Every structure is written in structure tokens, then in C-alpha cells.
Amino acid sequence: xxxxxxxxxxxxxxxxxxxxxxxxxxxxxxxxxxxxxxxxxxxxxxxxxxxxxxxxxxxxxxxxxxxxxxxxxxxxxxxxxxxxxxxxxxxxxxxxxxxxxxxxxxxxxxxxxxxxxxxxxxxxxxxxxxxxxxxxxxxxxxxxxxxxxxxxxxxxxxxxxxxxxxxxxxxxxxxxxxxxxxxxxxxxxxxxxxxxxxxxxxxxxxxxxxxxxxxxxxxxxxxxxxxxxxxxxxxxxxxxxxxxxxxxxxxxxxxxxxxxxxxxxxxxxxxxxxxxxxxxxxxxxxxxxxxxxxxxxxxxxxxxxxxxxxxxxxxxxxxxxxxxxxxxxxxxxxxxxxxxxxxxxxxxxxxxxxxxxxxxxxxxxxxxxxxxxxxxxxxxxxxxxxxxxxxxxxxxxxxxxxxxxxxxxxxxxxxxxxxxxxxxxxxxxx
Amino acid sequence: xxxxxxxxxxxxxxxxxxxxxxxxxxxxxxxxxxxxxxxxxxxxxxxxxxxxxxxxxxxxxxxxxxxxxxxxxxxxxxxxxxxxxxxxxxxxxxxxxxxxxxxxxxxxxxxxxxxxxxxxxxxxxxxxxxxxxxxxxxxxxxxxxxxxxxxxxxxxxxxxxxxxxxxxxxxxxxxxxxxxxxxxxxxxxxxxxxxxxxxxxxxxxxxxxxxxxxxxxxxxxxxxxxxxxxxxxxxxxxxxxxxxxxxxxxxxxxxxxxxxxxxxxxxxxxxxxxxxxxxxxxxxxxxxxxxxxxxxxxxxxxxxxxxxxxxxxxxxxxxxxxxxxxxxxxxxxxxxxxxxxxxxxxxxxxxxxxxxxxxxxxxxxxxxxxxxxxxxxxxxxxxxxxxxxxxxxxxxxxxxxxxxxxxxxxxxxxxxxxxxxxxxxxxxxxxxxxxxxxxxxxxxxxxxxxxxxxxxxxxxxxxx
Numbered sequence: 035x036x037x038x039x040x041x042x043x044x045x046x047x048x049x050x051x052x053x054x055x056x057x058x059x060x061x062x063x064x065x066x067x068x069x070x071x072x073x074x075x076x077x078x079x080x081x082x083x084x085x086x087x088x089x090x091x092x093x094x095x096x097x098x099x100x101x102x103x104x105x106x107x108x109x110x111x112x113x114x115x116x117x118x119x120x121x122x123x124x125x126x127x128x129x130x131x132x133x134x135x136x137x138x139x140x141x142x143x144x145x146x147x148x149x150x151x152x153x154x155x156x157x158x159x160x161x162x163x164x165x166x167x168x169x170x171x172x173x174x175x176x177x178x179x180x181x182x183x184x185x186x187x188x189x190x191x192x193x194x195x196x197x198x199x200x201x202x203x204x205x206x207x208x209x210x211x212x213x214x215x216x217x218x219x220x221x222x223x224x225x226x227x228x229x230x231x232x233x234x235x236x237x238x239x240x241x242x243x244x245x246x247x248x249x250x251x252x253x254x255x256x257x258x259x260x261x262x263x264x265x266x267x268x269x270x271x272x273x274x275x276x277x278x279x280x281x282x283x284x285x286x287x288x289x290x291x292x293x294x295x296x297x298x299x300x301x302x303x304x305x306x307x308x309x310x311x312x313x314x315x316x317x318x319x320x321x322x323x324x325x326x327x328x329x330x331x332x333x334x335x336x337x338x339x340x341x342x343x344x345x346x347x348x349x350x351x352x353x354x355x356x357x358x359x360x361x362x363x364x365x366x367x368x369x370x371x372x373x374x375x376x377x378x379x380x381x382x383x384x385x386x387x388x389x390x391x392x393x394x395x396x397x398x399x400x401x402x403x404x405x406x407x408x409x410x411x412x413x414x415x416x417x418x419x420x421x422x423x424x425x426x427x428x429x430x431x432x433x434x435x436x437x438x439x440x441x442x443x444x445x446x447x448x449x450x451x452x453x454x455x456x457x458x459x460x461x462x463x464x
Numbered sequence: 465x466x467x468x469x470x471x472x473x474x475x476x477x478x479x480x481x482x483x484x485x486x487x488x489x490x491x492x493x494x495x496x497x498x499x500x501x502x503x504x505x506x507x508x509x510x511x512x513x514x515x516x517x518x519x520x521x522x523x524x525x526x527x528x529x530x531x532x533x534x535x536x537x538x539x540x541x542x543x544x545x546x547x548x549x550x551x552x553x554x555x556x557x558x559x560x561x562x563x564x565x566x567x568x569x570x571x572x573x574x575x576x577x578x579x580x581x582x583x584x585x586x587x588x589x590x591x592x593x594x595x596x597x598x599x600x601x602x603x604x605x606x607x608x609x610x611x612x613x614x615x616x617x618x619x620x621x622x623x624x625x626x627x628x629x630x631x632x633x634x635x636x637x638x639x640x641x642x643x644x645x646x647x648x649x650x651x652x653x654x655x656x657x658x659x660x661x662x663x664x665x666x667x668x669x670x671x672x673x674x675x676x677x678x679x680x681x682x683x684x685x686x687x688x689x690x691x692x693x694x695x696x697x698x699x700x701x702x703x704x705x706x707x708x709x710x711x712x713x714x715x716x717x718x719x720x721x722x723x724x725x726x727x728x729x730x731x732x733x734x735x736x737x738x739x740x741x742x743x744x745x746x747x748x749x750x751x752x753x754x755x756x757x758x759x760x761x762x763x764x765x766x767x768x769x770x771x772x773x774x775x776x777x778x779x780x781x782x783x784x785x786x787x788x789x790x791x792x793x794x795x796x797x798x799x800x801x802x803x804x805x806x807x808x809x810x811x812x813x814x815x816x817x818x819x820x821x822x823x824x825x826x827x828x829x830x831x832x833x834x835x836x837x838x839x840x841x842x843x844x845x846x847x848x849x850x851x852x853x854x855x856x857x858x859x860x861x862x863x864x865x866x867x868x869x870x871x872x873x874x875x876x877x878x879x880x881x882x883x884x885x886x887x888x889x890x891x892x893x894x895x896x897x898x899x900x901x902x903x904x905x906x907x908x909x910x911x912x913x914x915x916x917x918x919x920x921x922x923x924x925x926x927x928x
Contacts, residue, residue, distance in 0.1 A: 035792055067822075071559050075508050210520070217510040217524055219517040227868070267869075292511040308841070313829055317558040318822030340821060341764040342781030345792055361561065 036335050036346035039065040039313065040462040043455070044320050044336070044375065045355035045363065047072035048444055049429025051303040052451030053353040053458070056124065058310040060459025066312055067338060067347065069319040072300065073361045078288035079262075079295025080144060081125065081133065081156035081448070083118065084110075085441030093153040097445075098139050107434040109446045112409050113453045118445065121452035122155065128306045132298070134162045143167055147183045147261060147289050149191025153441060158295050160269055164259050164285030166197050173255040174203040174287070175248055179211050180221075182290055183261040204251045209233055209243035221263040222294055225272045241272060245279035257283035262294050269298060320347075320375050331423050336375070351424050351462035353454045354378075354405075354413070355447075358430030358437075364404055371403050373431065378405050378413040378421050380433070397436070404433025411454045424461070426454035500569070502562045503530035509556035509566055514846035515549060518865040522549045525556035529569035543577040549859070550574070551850035552724035553816040554761070568769040571723045578726030591629040595852040596725040599717035599734075602640070602690040609640040632860040635895060638691045638887075645684055645693035649700075649712050658700070658710040666707035678708045681745030681752050683738070683783070685759040686717055687887035698909035699755050699786055705912050706794050711750055713741040718759040721852045723766055735771050738763070742783075743775035752783040755905055757885045758851065760785050761817040785823055785885075787830060787904055797833045803911040804835035809879035810902070812839045813870055813893060815886030816846050827883065827904045834911045839883055842873035847884075849892035864896070871896035883907065 041057040043050050046068025054066040086092030087100050088108070094100050101115045110118060126136045133156045135142055141153035143166040151166045164172070172192075176185030185203030192201045210224050210231030224231065228239040233246065248258060258276075264286055265272035276284045288295055307314055321339045324346075326332040335348035354376065356363025365374050371382040371389070382403055383389060389400045405413040405427050412420035413427045428450035430437065437443035503526065510516055510524040528547050535541045547570065556566040582589050594601070605612035615621055622633035643651075662678065680703060688696040700710055715738055722731035742752050742763075754760040763783040767776050790796040810831075814824035824844075831837045848866030853859050874882060874897050882893040882901035890901035 035795055037791060069558075070561050070563070071508065071512070073561055075511060075559075076506060076561070213520050213523070215523065215527075216520060217507070217513065217516045219511045219513075220520060223517045291506045292508045297511065314825050315822050316824065317820050338822070340788075342768070342777065343764070343784065345788070 036348040037065075039063045039347070039349045041065070041351045041353065041455070041458045042067065042336065042347055042349035043353040043355060043458075044068075045072070045353075045357060045361075045429065045431075046314075046316060047074055047355065047357055047361060047429060047447065048077075048299075048303070049431075049447035049451035049454075050353070050355035051307060052121070052124070052448050053355055053428050053455030054312045055128065055303075055306055055310055056452045056455030057351075057353070057459035057462065058312050060456065060462070062459050062462045064310075064312045064459070065315065065347070065349070066307065067315045067318070067320055069317070069356075070362075071316075073357060074296050074300040074303075076291035076293065076360075077296040077299070077444070078146075078152075078293060079158050079299045080152065080154040080161075080288060081122075081135075081444040082153070082441040083122070083141075083155040083445035085141065085153035086439060088436070088440060090439070093143070093151075094141060096139050097141055097153075097155060107406060109407075109432050109435055109450050110442075112407055112411065113449050114409075117453050118449045121449040122445075124452050125156065125448050129156070129302060132159060132302055133157065134159055145188070145192055145197075145259065145287055147188060147287050149188035149195070151192070151195060151197070152288075155445065158286070158298065160262070160264065160273060160286040160295065161288065162285065163257050163283040164287065166192070169198045170257045170283070171199055171255040172201040172257050172259060173248075173252060173282075174201060174259045175251075176203060176205045176261065177208040177211070178205055179208055179214055179216055180261055180263070183287065188287070202253075202255065206247050206251070209247055210240050218263050218289070218292060218294055219266065222266040222269075225263075225265045226268045241275045242279065245276055248280060252280065252282060255282065257285060259285050259287050262286040262289045266294060266297065267301075269294075315347075318345075323376055325422075329423075331420075333376075333422050333424055349462065351458035352422075352426070353451075353458050354425060354427045354431055355429045355451060355454070356431050358404060359400070361430060363429075363431040366400075366403075371400075373405060373413075376413075376421065376425060378425075378427070379415045380404065381406060381416075397439075401436040401438060402433050405431055406433055410457060411450060426458055428454040499563065499565045500530040500533045503560075503564045504562060506561065508561060509559045509564075512555045512559035514553060514555065514848065514866045515551055515862060519549065519862050522546060525550070525566050525570070528573060529556070529566045530564060532573060533569065542581055543573050545577065545581065547573050547577050548726070549862075551846075551848075551853040551859075551863075552720075553846050553850050554820050555816055555846065558820050565769065567766075571726075571728070571766065571770060574723075574726035575728035576726075579728075582726075587628075587630055591631060591856070592725040592852070593727060593730075594629065595631070595855055596721040596727050597717075597730060598721065598852075599686045602686055606640045606644050606690045609642045613637075613639045626857055630857040631855055632857045634860055635855060635891070638687075638891060640690055641693050643693065645689045645696035646712065648693055648697065655709070655711050658704060661704045662707050662709040665704055669707060677749055678706075679711065679748070679750040680708050680789070681711045681713050681742060681748075681750040683715060683718070683742065683752055683754040683759055683763065684712065685715075685754065685756040685887075688755055692887065692903070695755055695903040695905055698903065698905040699753070701913045702790070702905060702908050703753075703786075706790065706799075711745055711748070713745050715741055718754075718756075718762040719766065720758040720762045723762070723770075724851050724853065728770070732771060735767055735776075736773055739767065739771075739773045739775050739779050742779045746775075746778060746782055751789065752779065753786050753789050754783060755786045755885070755903065756887055757785065757815045757817040757821065757823065758888075761821060764821070785818075785821065785826075787826055787885075787908070788823060791826070791830070796830060800830065800833035800908070800911055802835070803833075805837060805907075805910045807836045808838075808881065809877075810837070810839040810881050810883035810907075811842050811874040811877040811879040811893075811899070812883040813842050813847060813874070813889055814844070815884055815889045816850075818885055819844070823885075827885070831883075831904070831907055834907070837907060837911070838879070840877040840879055842870055842877055845869040845873070847886075847889040847892040849888045849895075851888045854888070854892060863892070867892050867896050874899065
């Protein structure tokens with residue numbers, strides 16, 4: 035016996051979850067298997083579609099203008115522009131009120147913790163009041179115990195980058211946090227639960243204490259930006275309390291990993307999986323596969339490793355969404371770059387000195403390593419033929435694009451996840 | 465374990481050609497090295513640590529593992545005492561995107577801390593030794609269960625426990641059953657009876673093509689033997705229903721509480737007994753099945769990480785969670801389809817040690833097939849008790865703060881009964897909400913076998 039489903043999605047990031055949800059729309063029984071926690075926890079929580087062209091032009095005002103012109107083999111070119119729009123609409127449906135940006139095709143400019151601005155298509159509501167296109171005067175607040183965000187420096191960068199408002203930064207001590215390296219979850223927990231903390235004014239709730247610490251520094255600014263630590267489960271409530279206490283708009287600046295907006299997005303997506311009846315198996319890796327006895331091009335089942343015990347999982351259709359080099363869906367050794375589960379073909383130079391270029395910010399070949407799919411997202415072998423008839427791939431495991439340079443990671447995951455999942459769901463009826 | 469040996473956690477699919485490079489050839493002793501170099505400090509583990517989330521003093525898993533190992537390369541550097549604040553929930557393991565074997569490093573560090581930095585005469589050491597060796601005291605208590613339950617329930621006992629040992633007086637000691645599972649098993653006729661019943665069940669199921677040697681060795685663990693034999697009995701009845709012959713080999717504690725307290729010598733002794741007994745069972749053609757998620761975690765992951773008795777790997781790779789085994793070897797869901805029980809709603813909490821084994825969705829999936837049962841997942845928070853952790857006076861408050869989210873979600877769920885596979889999680893669930901808590905196997909038993917147990921007698925009712 036194997037554990038049986040119609041569609042099996044391997045990988046629990048944005049692409050995998052989108053694929054599973056899209057497949058579930060087609061009314062099959064869908065399972066998602068994920069090994070380690072997804073790299074969503076590293077993600078900013080912003081949904082970029084395309085911020086810069088592969089040639090480096092940008093920031094782009096309208097990503098859709100540029101999508102048509104992408105080179106052959108780019109994941110967006112494979113699925114087509116219409117699918118990108120459908121995938122975004124699909125995401126908007128899932129995200130509901132938690133995300134903004136769906137009213138326009140244009141990219142929004144969101145300030146980052148380094149004081150640059152990032153072009154993005156959808157952004158968490160917590161960042162909405164901070165958009166760089168909005169001319170409100172801005173106070174940025176950093177904390178002594180949170181060295182990842184240097185508020186005065188970020189404010190200076192924003193002004194230097196030509197933001198249409200004046201920005202000022204202050205560094206405060208966070209009420210109730212003493213550790214130099216307190217975890218971001220600690221800050222969020224304090225605010226979520228409004229725990230009492232000791233202040234000069236006595237023991238008061240953490241939200242009130244935070245507002246009281248910021249208040250004296252507020253001059254004529256009408257909005258205040260904090261690093262993204264303002265609560266986890268009750269982030270909306272925390273922000274609303276701060277807005278009321280400060281009499282100013284409050285927004286969050288996306289931070290590097292580990293990132294609370296990434297975790298909130300993860301929670302939102304996994305709740306959607308639960309609501310859609312997708313079965314989730316996490317904490318165990320898929321290590322290999324078996325093909326059908328009488329059809330070598332068709333995957334019969336995959337094998338999940340549970341600490342040495344090998345457990346078969348069978349489905350009719352499979353989606354591979356295991357991530358790229360960071361998520362370890364694509365791996366490298368000294369002599370080769372490979373996809374570890376199905377050993378799908380990954381095109382790369384035989385000499386590893388050709389995998390990179392000297393200029394760190396140059397056009398790095400390794401950034402584009404990944405699987406090359408057909409227009410149905412079936413990974414292609416070296417001969418240009420699909421590797422398997424019932425395997426599709428989505429997200430960063432695909433090659434042909436440089437998501438870091440293009441700012442296209444989330445958009446590609448959504449679009450390819452949506453297409454791969456929909457197709458798998460359509461074909462995956464038992 | 466050699467210094468350069470590949471850590472067991474680093475399961476890189478497709479890397480069979482791994483060639484170890486001997487970096488520090490002088491190191492023969494196990495140390496904190498394995499996998500430390502894989503850590504690129506993304507800190508994802510820290511965001512998963514339930515202790516760091518509520519305790520500003522705790523530096524988190526990244527520090528306890530890879531960072532501490534680097535500090536340890538200096539000769540005069542002791543293990544930091546904060547390692548005793550780690551609750552061994554092992555969540556950091558599945559959090560790490562880079563396959564750093566964090567819990568293995570924590571277990572090793574804790575062992576070294578207790579060995580070298582903790583006085584063997586300190587109250588803390590004595591207390592931890594007592595808590596982690598619950599298995600040694602339990603037989604005595606269960607020989608006189610009513611007396612033990614009475615004495616343990618006295619406020620003076622609890623007061624003494626807190627004052628002299630640092631065991632929190634906030635908790636109720638779990639009651640000892642008046643008949644242990646093993647006593648019941650022996651009285652019922654042991655393996656021979658099970659063999660007969662399994663054969664009858666196979667005939668009744670008309671399973672002519674099935675393997676007549678369907679056999680499992682049950683690792684019941686301490687808690688279902690001494691405290692909740694109804695869980696162990698449920699396993700027996702469910703497995704016999706499917707035609708399995710059950711063996712109950714001699715066994716010691718799984719070692720989980722010992723790892724969590726840095727008592728690696730005690731854990732080693734227990735593991736040696738278990739590995740040798742279970743290895744014999746494997747030779748008799750049985751697979752090993754456990755009903756407690758921490759016991760299975762221990763046999764499957766911690767043993768091969770920390771010990772290398774003959775057969776450790778075999779035991780690990782042939783040990784199963786009781787429900788998962790049936791899902792893979794039988795068509796459990798088809799069997800449950802169409803069964804019905806009296807309407808009951810459950811608030812289900814997945815224990816960390818189920819979560820780490822990829823089993824967190826399983827109970828909900830399986831009980832969904834039973835008519836009348838509705839199980840609501842109460843989310844992914846840790847219960848906070850983590851075995852002996854929440855029993856310590858100094859950790860009680862932390863433990864309850866961690867559990868708060870679970871209590872709230874249990875209260876919100878439209879259910880008044882809890883459901884989980886971990887004995888200490890169930891203590892915490894009961895402590896925080898006052899709900900009665902059941903094990904998944906008890907639900908399966910009700911659906912597949914019914915609750916009228918005939919010759920086996922009704923569920924034991926505690927007199928005291």
C-alpha cells in the first residue's frame with residue numbers, strides 16, 4: 035500500500051502551495067509534501083512580478099509592459115502573460131484583505147530596511163502606509179537591540195534616493211527587550227499578547243509602552259515606520275493600537291530573514307490549504323521515485339524518507355516545487371549541478387569556473403541554473419523531450435531567470451505554480 | 465563518531481557519492497561539530513523556538529548549536545548553562561533550511577554540560593535525575609497505585625516536592641493505573657493469545673491472501689504501561705482487528721526525558737536494552753510499532769544520532785508510528801470508511817515530535833473517515849510542557865506561556881475533548897483547559913472494534 039492521492043506537490047513554498055491550491059480547485063485529492071520549512075520564512079512577504087528587465091532596465095513602472103518582451107525560456111514566456119494575470123487574481127482571492135496593490139497594474143515602491151525602494155506588485159497591508167510614492171513626512175524608528183535596521187541611515191538613504199518626502203530616523207530601546215540578540219518572534223510575541231513590561235511609568239502593556247517611547251520623538255511627521263516586528267497572529271490589532279496611540283499612520287519595513295511578513299504569508303497560505311482540504315505532510319524529504327512497470331516515462335510513486343523508513347506516496351500527477359539553490363531543489367557539487375529527486379536535466383557548463391563571473395554584481399550564470407520546461411511546465415531532458423509525462427515543475431527549481439536581479443521570484447512562483455497545479459488537477463482525476 | 469562523519473540529519477537526496485574529508489583527524493570524541501559548518505545564520509531556527517519566543521533570557525537554538533560549537537573550539541570555554549533551558553521540542557531540526565542537525569548538537573552539549581559543569585550533589589541534578597528516571601520509580605508506585613496516587617495528590621507532598629526538589633506544585637501528578645498494561649497483557653495470555661486472536665481475525669476478515677506472519681513488536685513506553693494502559697490496549701485491539709500478532713518485548717524507557725536532561729549515560733543504558741530487545745524482535749520477523757510520538761522519535765532519530773550499538777540503524781529504520789504503519793500496510797482509510805461512532809468533537813494538537821516526523825496531519829486525515837467524529841486542528845504551537853521541562857519549578861511559567869496559544873485555540877474550537885498522541889502534551893492540555901484528553905488509537909478502537917470489549921473487560925476506571 036502507498037499513501038494515495040490524485041495530485042502530489044513536492045515543496046511547501048509559494049510555488050508549491052499555489053500549485054496545491056490550484057490543483058484542489060479542480061476537485062481532486064491533493065497532497066503537499068514538504069521537507070524543511072519553506073524559505074517563505076526568509077522572504078520579505080512582498081509579491082514582486084518584475085522589477086527590472088533581464089537587461090537591468092528599471093525599476094519598471096508597469097511589469098506587464100515588459101513581460102511580452104522576455105526571452106524564450108523565461109518562465110513567464112513559458113506560461114504566457116495571461117497566466118500571470120490569472121495567477122495574481124488567484125493570489126488576491128487567497129490573500130483577501132491581507133494584501134494591497136490589486137487595484138493597479140503598476141508596481142508600488144516599498145522602502146526596504148536598507149533605505150532603498152523595491153518595485154513590487156502586491157504588498158502586505160502592514161507596509162501600505164509606507165509607500166515611497168506617498169509624499170507624507172516620515173519618521174523611521176529602529177531599536178538598539180535590532181542591528182539589522184539602522185533607522186537614521188535608512189532615512190538618509192531614502193532621501194538620497196529621491197523619495198518625495200523628508201525622512202528622519204531615531205534609534206530607541208524596545209520596552210521589555212534586554213537581550214542584544216532577541217529573536218524577532220520575541221518582539222512580536224510581546225506585542226501580540228500585550229505583555230506587561232517595566233517602564234519608568236511602571237508596569238504597562240507592551241503596545242502602550244512602545245507608543246510612549248516613540249511619541250516624544252514625533253515632530254511633524256504624519257507616519258511612522260517600524261521594522262517588521264509588529265506582532266504575528268495579531269499584527270493588525272497591534273498596528274491599530276499604535277496608530278491610535280501615536281495619532282499617525284504606522285507601517286512596517288520588510289526585513290531580511292527571518293522575516294515576520296514571510297511567516298505571516300506562510301500562515302495565510304497554510305490556512306488556505308487547510309480550508310481547501312489539501313493534505314499536508316511536512317518534515318520529511320522525498321528522496322526518490324519509481325516509474326510505472328509498463329511505462330518508463332510515467333512516475334508511479336515517490337519515496338518519502340522517514341528517518342530511514344521508506345514510505346511510498348502515489349499520485350496520478352506530480353508537481354516539483356522544491357526551490358532553487360537556496361531552497362535546495364537544485365544542488366551543486368564540485369563537478370555538477372543537479373536536481374536531486376528525479377535527476378531532471380539541469381543545463382550548466384562542464385567547467386565549474388564558468389558557473390560564475392568575476393563581477394559580483396554581474397550577470398551570474400549560476401543565478402539561472404534550474405530546469406528548462408516546455409510550455410506545459412514539464413521539465414525537459416537534454417534531448418528536449420519531457421522527462422516524464424506526469425511531472426511538472428514550478429517556482430525557483432525552474433531555470434532561465436534571475437529572480438534576485440529581476441525581482442521576479444514571487445511572481446514566477448505564483449504563475450508557474452498556478453499553471454502547473456491547474457494542469458495537474460485537470461489531468462489528475464483518478 | 466568521527467569528526468568528519470556525515471551527520472545523520474543531512475539527508476541530501478542523491479549524494480551517495482559523498483566523500484568525507486578528514487578535517488580534524490585528531491578528534492575521536494563526539495563533539496558539536498557535525499553539520500555546524502552548514503549553518504549560514506539565517507536564524508530561521510530561532511523563530512521556531514517556542515522557548516525563545518516567550519523567554520528573553522534564552523539565546524535560542526542557533527546559539528546552542530553551531531555558535532556554541534565554534535566557541536567550544538577554545539579550550540577554556542565551557543558549555544553555556546542556558547542549554548538547560550532548551551526543552552528538546554526539536555522544532556529547530558525541521559526549521560533549518562540547511563540541514564544542520566541542531567537537536568543532535570543540543571543533546572550532545574547538554575550531556576557535556578551535565579557531565580562537566582553540574583554538581584552531582586546539586587538539587588537540580590538530583591531532581592533532573594529523578595524526573596528523567598521516572599521509569600525506575602513508576603514500578604514501585606504502580607505496585608501500590610492507590611496509595612501512590614493518594615500520596616502524590618497530597619498538598620504536603622507537592623509542597624515538599626517544590627521546596628526540596630524544585631518540582632512545581634502547580635501540577636497534578638499523573639495517576640497510576642491500578643493494573644499496568646503489562647500486567648493486563650500477561651493476564652490475557654501474552655503473545656500466545658495475541659497469536660490466536662490475530663489468526664481468528666484473519667479468518668473473520670477472509671484474508672486468505674494476507675501474510676500469515678503479520679507480526680509487530682509493540683514499544684509501549686512507560687506512560688501507556690503505568691498510567692494510560694487504555695491507550696496500549698487500544699493499540700492491541702486495533703492491530704489484532706487487522707490480523708496482526710503482537711509481541712511485547714522487554715523494554716526500558718525510550719530515553720527521551722534523559723536526552724532532555726543531559727543524562728546521556730542513563731539514556732545509553734536504556735537504549736542498549738531497547739536496541740538489543742527490539743533487534744531480536746526484528747529477527748523474529750516483527751516490525752516495531754510505538755504509540756507515543758516521543759518514543760518513536762527517540763528510537764528513530766536520537767538513537768542513531770547518539771549511539772552505535774549493533775542494530776541501532778536497523779531498529780531505527782524499522783520503527784513506525786502506530787497509525788502510520790496501518791496506513792501504509794493496510795488500507796486504513798477504506799477500513800474506516802463507513803464506520804460510525806457516537807458524535808464527538810475533538811480539539812486536536814499535533815505534538816512537536818509528531819510534527820518532526822511528518823505525522824502532524826495524520827490524525828485529522830484518518831479520523832475524518834469516521835462518521836460522527838469531527839477533529840479540529842488547534843494549530844501549530846508547541847504545548848510547552850516538553851516532557852519533564854514543565855515539571856520544573858523554574859520552567860513552569862515559561863511552559864505555561866508557551867502553552868497559552870494552544871489553550872486559547874482549544875477553547876475556541878467547538879470541542880470539549882482533546883486529542884493528541886503524546887502523553888505529556890496531553891497532561892498540559894488537560895492542565896490548561898480541564899478537558900479530558902484521548903489518544904488517536906482510542907478513537908480508532910472505538911470505530912473499528914467498538915467500545916464493548918467483552919472478555920478484555922471494560923475500560924479501567926480509576927478508583928481513587
